[in-house]
Amino acid sequence: MAISLLGLSLAACGQRQQSDNSANDFAQRVGTGKVVDSSTDAPGVNSAVKASPPATGDVFQPEKLGDISHVKFGPRAGGCTFSVDGKEMLVAAGPQDRNLPGKATVRVGGKLLLLDAPPGGYQAVKNGTTFSGEGISVAMMPTAKGKGTMTITNTAGQTKAIAGDYVCS
Template sequence: MNRILTVATALLVAGCSQEPASSETAGDFADRVGAPGAVAEGVPAPVETTAVKAAPPANADVFQLEKLGNIGGVDLGPRAGGCTFSVEGQEMLIAAAPADRALPGKATVRIGGQLLLLDAPPGGIEQVRSGTTFTGEGFSALVTRTGPDRASLTVADAAGTQKAFAGNWVCS
C-alpha cells in the first residue's frame, strides 16, 4: 500500500509541476520585443523599462521611433484590452484602455532610449482599437486603421512636422 501511495504521490507532484505548453516562451517574447542589453546595428539597446510622462530626451528625434524592448515596468492603467503597432515585426507602440467609453486610453513609445507615456482621448478600448491620437509632451502619434490588422502611424512634432509609418495594428 505504501508503494502505491508513493508512486501516486510522485505522479501527482510531477503532473502539477509541469507548466502548460505555450506557443511563445518568455525568452521568445523578450527576443521579439528586444531584451535589455541587446545590440542592434551597433547601437546599445535602451535599458529603461518604465514609461514616464515627459518630453523626449534632449537631441532625440521624435521621428525615430525605437523598438519598444522590455516594457515590463510600463503601467498603462486599467484595461479591457490593448493594441500593438509594429513595423516589420518590431513593436513600436503599445496601447491599452478600459472598457468604459468615458475613460481615456494610454500608450507608450520609445524615443531616444526613453519609454514615454502618451494619453488618448476618452473612448475606452473601442476608441483605441479603431484608431486614435495619442498625445505626449511635444509630440503626438495618430493611429489610422487602413485594413484588417493594418494601420498607419503618423508622428507629429510640436512644429507640426509629420512622418508616417505603415505597419500592423493588432488588438486583443
C-alpha cells in the same frame, strides 16, 4: 564528510548563479551591452514617463520598444500593438469604460514615453485615436485588418506617417 561536500557544492552553485544573473551578464545575454538601471525597472514602478522626448532623440524615428513589462497603462479591456517589419514601435491599451482615456507608449531617444488619448476606452484605441504627450502626438489609424498607419506630429506641427501592422486583442 559527505554533508560538508554537499554544502560546498551548493554554495558554489549559489555563487555561480548570482554572477550569472548580474545586470552586466543579463545585458550581455539580451545583446544590449548596457546595464539595466534597476531603480527604474523595479516592480510597481512605471518605466514610461510623461515627459518631453530627449534632445538626442528624433520623434520621427521611434525605436523598438523592448521590455515594457513595467509600463502602467491603468485598467484595460484590451490592447493594440503597432509594428513595422516585426519591430514593435507602439503599444496601446484602453479600459472598457468609454468615459476613460486610453494610454500608449513609444520609445524615443532611449526613453519610454507615456502618451494619453482622449476618453473613448479600448474601442477608441482599437478604432483609431490620437495619443499625446509633451512634444509628440501619435495618431493611430487602422487601414485594413491587421494593418494601420501611425502618424507622428512634433511640436512644430511637422508630421510623418508610417505604415505597418496594427493588431488588437
